[in-house]
Amino acid sequence: QVQLMESGGGSVQNGGSLRLSCTASGHISSTCMGWFRQAPGKEREGVATVDRFGVTIYAESVKGRFTISQDNAKNTLYLQMNDLKPEDTAMYYCAAAQVQLASWLRLRRDRYNYWGQGTQVTVSS
Numbered sequence: 001q002v003q004l005m006e007s008g009g010g011s012v013q014n015g016g017s018l019r020l021s022c023t024a025s026g027h028i029s030s031t032c033m034g035w036f037r038q039a040p041g042k043e044r045e046g047v048a049t050v051d052r053f054g055v056t057i058y059a060e061s062v063k064g065r066f067t068i069s070q071d072n073a074k075n076t077l078y079l080q081m082n083d084l085k086p087e088d089t090a091m092y093y094c095a096a097a098q099v100q101l102a103s104w105l106r107l108r109r110d111r112y113n114y115w116g117q118g119t120q121v122t123v124s125s
Contacts, residue, residue: 004115037121049068
């Protein structure tokens with residue numbers, strides 16, 4: 001069983017930066033971890049994932065701006081978000097899968113078993 005808790009959200013202006021953190025109660029190094037987001041009226045979408053080998057996958061909309069990383073010793077997942085835009089405004093969720101996922105499945109929310117409560121990110125223009 002894995003419990004996840006996000007932190008680090010907030011309000012920033014266009015072009016600003018934030019770093020989100022996700023602390024896991026169980027070991028995260030053996031699973032595929034990801035960040036997802038959900039804006040009002042929209043479906044939850046995959047933003048970035050990392051597997052136990054450190055292989056990362058990003059949504060096209062955030063490539064070059066967001067960086068996902070993990071500190072296995074601290075059981076913590078991070079999402080560094082730079083050059084934030086108003087369209088990045090959403091609730092951001094940390095998620096963990098029970099098994100290693102094939103690369104083409106890692107941005108699919110239905111492949112993840114554990115979810116945090118979310119942290120709000122608001123970007124003003």
